[in-house]
Amino acid sequence: MSTALLQALEKQDIHGLVSAIEAGADVNEFVKPNGERPLTVAIESFECPVERHTALHILLAAGANPTLLDDDEEFLGPLFSAMLAQDAKSLRILLTAGADPALEHRGLGETLYEAAEVDYLLETWMMELPEQPMDADKASEEAWLGFLKRIAVEHGKPTPDCMFELWSAGACRSLRRSD
Template sequence: MANDTITQELLAAAAAGDFERVRQLAQAGADLNVLIGGDTLLDRVTFDLAMEEPVPAFSADMLRLLIQLGADPNFAGDEGATALHSAMLKQNVELMRVLLEGGAEPNGMPGFSPDETLYDWAEFDYRYSTWDEPFEPLGSLMPPDAPTATDKANEDAWLLYLDRCAVKHGARRPDYLFLLREFGARTAEELGRNR
């Protein structure tokens, strides 16, 4: 079987939740750290599973299996994207946790622009997806309650402010940002990259 065919079969088996077929293909030598159209196999599986509504119940276990079989959660595609990027953009805490527990290094991954970290991008994406509309006029990206100086003191205080606003206004809470912080994710400023 040609490598492209094996890769496509592995991708299909993972998306279908066929754990046994994924194991068979990996044991037969399928490359788990391969690019598919510029994306990594793990990223494609994560993206495909995270896009389904609802996300299949087997998704976290499938990502765990792929990592156990050798898929590297830090392996990046042609544009620097990893599986953690896809899970983050879908704000899927469960899939993000699997990737982080599997060794994904959030501070080693790029943000949306060269001077950002993955956490910077995630925090912006949270404000964009949560507070752009209907809470504020287009473009403000801020909760309706103005932050205090204490809220702006550091990133952890800022995150608590965002969470308080979400609870108060019935918006989605920034659970995935708390998860990233739990696994050491930092802003570019915190890492000294914006000097």
């Protein structure tokens, strides 16, 4: 475990991050005792989105593998953390670098896309949409996303950008879904 790398990430220190990498820190190793890897720690630590995105680019350029999951028995790793941060640009950076949008949340049997939907509905609407979707709004995933975007714009709420990003990259719903 690279102490310098972990400290740079937790202190939101871009220069320290570069220095740790130049000193030979492994950008794919577990850097926290709970099993998180550097990409996940970067997303969770950097509060400024611009610096967060810079840190992701630096780690990826240094060889960080966005397909490696954290070893915490529960989360998906950097994609899941980016989704929880409601950071569609971090999702795009990771997906462009090869992260798998079709991952399932370990233990819950729901896909990352489904988790993004629940997170969006909870954080934006407290699970209570201001209007019910019509049958046409439920006819396809694209129609559902269009409905969510329309009501968000009409009500001055955030649009479901993380859901759009994941769906555009090939995310899917669980095959075990019953409805």
